[in-house]
Amino acid sequence: GENVEQHPSTLSVQEGDSAVIKCTYSDSASNYFPWYKQELGKRPQLIIDIRSNVGEKKDQRIAVTLNKTAKHFSLHITETQPEDSAVYFCAAYQGAQKLVFGQGTRLTINP
């Protein structure tokens, strides 16, 4: 079955700097890759997603890149702000509404 590895598990950056979180997946049939942000005590919120027919997608300060050959995808957050502090999860879609999640990255933005 699908396996998703996410790195790093924790990430601390200065406010205004960029943050990058990387994920690799094992099943080449996976074709949809969402990223979720989960603040403490709250539900995971979809922040961006990418399908396998594109290599990059951007939404304001957030971008996701996908390398199908290498089977990895990354989340890029630029000009980080304190409200970006949260746990971020990547996921790979395995079909029939099954998402396989990475283990999460706890991002801390230092003022």
Add this chain to the structure above:
Amino acid sequence: KAGVTQTPRYLIKTRGQQVTLSCSPISGHRSVSWYQQTPGQGLQFLFEYFSETQRNKGNFPGRFSGRQFSNSRSEMNVSTLELGDSALYLCASSGDQETQYFGPGTRLLVL
């Protein structure tokens, strides 16, 4: 549209008891997926229902079961509770595409 709702939000049970959790999807969404979130295992897929049929199932024991009603509302049941079942149980609904929107979760504590 109203978001995904889950009831109850918190539950305390003792070992050996059973529990039923409820999820109401976004209006118009026919797919409901269930996930278990724990600090150690992260987010793990339990099962998915579409039009009252289970389409996909994760690697959980038979004590975990679910169903979906004609109005797309879904319930999951855990019988013979164990201490290790303590977790945040999240449901997610989706419409025509793979994008999943999560509810606030039910936090279950088994004593």
